Amino acid sequence: MSNEQLSLFEESNFDSNDQKELIPTNAKIPIPPGTYASITEVAQHCNQCHRCGLGDTRTHAVVGRGNLKAPIMVVGEAPGQNEDETGLPFVGKAGQLLEKILASVNLDTEKDIFISNINKCRPPGNRVPTTEEMEACKPYLLEQIRLVDPKIILLAGATAVKGLTGEKRAITKIRGQWIEWDGRLCMPIFHPSYLLRNQSREVGKPKWLMWQDVQAVRAKFDEIQNNH
Numbered sequence: 001m002s003n004e005q006l007s008l009f010e011e012s013n014f015d016s017n018d019q020k021e022l023i024p025t026n027a028k029i030p031i032p033p034g035t036y037a038s039i040t041e042v043a044q045h046c047n048q049c050h051r052c053g054l055g056d057t058r059t060h061a062v063v064g065r066g067n068l069k070a071p072i073m074v075v076g077e078a079p080g081q082n083e084d085e086t087g088l089p090f091v092g093k094a095g096q097l098l099e100k101i102l103a104s105v106n107l108d109t110e111k112d113i114f115i116s117n118i119n120k121c122r123p124p125g126n127r128v129p130t131t132e133e134m135e136a137c138k139p140y141l142l143e144q145i146r147l148v149d150p151k152i153i154l155l156a157g158a159t160a161v162k163g164l165t166g167e168k169r170a171i172t173k174i175r176g177q178w179i180e181w182d183g184r185l186c187m188p189i190f191h192p193s194y195l196l197r198n199q200s201r202e203v204g205k206p207k208w209l210m211w212q213d214v215q216a217v218r219a220k221f222d223e224i225q226n227n228h
């Protein structure tokens with residue numbers, strides 16, 4: 001083995017258990033790709049994590065639900081009260097609406113989808129997570145994406161788009177457009193809680209736009225499946 005190969009080996013060989021044990025306590029400790037072998041391991045760290053202040057007030061870390069090898073991943077913002085209490089993402093009214101929307105194009109959250117959030121712990125009063133909080137938690141999400149390995153990622157709401165891709169434009173400007181991120185197809189969509197506040201089904205209104213977007217997702221999913 002050449003010296004160059006040896007140094008590459010050393011850098012990628014992240015098996016220092018001491019270092020790994022420090023991950024949940026210090027946001028400065030990196031989480032290199034390949035740190036976790038399973039979502040269960042990610043969940044264990046999230047549930048003991050204090051990389052940001054949201055760990056101080058959570059009841060449960062909300063790590064994800066659905067098929068651990070799903071072809072489609074939905075990423076939301078952060079847990080709300082119901083999610084914090086149950087430890088499961090998207091379980092309140094917004095979650096039920098999301099299930100209905102996906103079911104309307106025959107996507108099943110148990111089979112086709114894995115659901116997660118940018119931040120795993122609930123921000124007090126359901127405020128938007130800060131940039132620092134999002135950055136502290138992001139490596140867990142990157143590990144989840146690597147492990148689930150979805151073909152399509154749906155980013156529900158502006159915070160999810162910004163948290164993963166850094167894109168800061170308003171969701172009304174970018175929803176429904178495919179973005180390529182890290183070799184994966186991502187689509188920004190409205191957060192279902194926004195649709196709960198905008199109930200009109202008229203042409204051009206958020207609910208109608210969401211219907212267009214979810215049909216585009218279904219069509220792309222079919223296209224990908226037919227090409228394999």
Ligand code: SF4
Nearest residue numbers: 049051052055121137
């Ligand atoms: S939100 Fe993420 S980074 Fe912050 S304490 Fe929870 S798991 Fe850790």
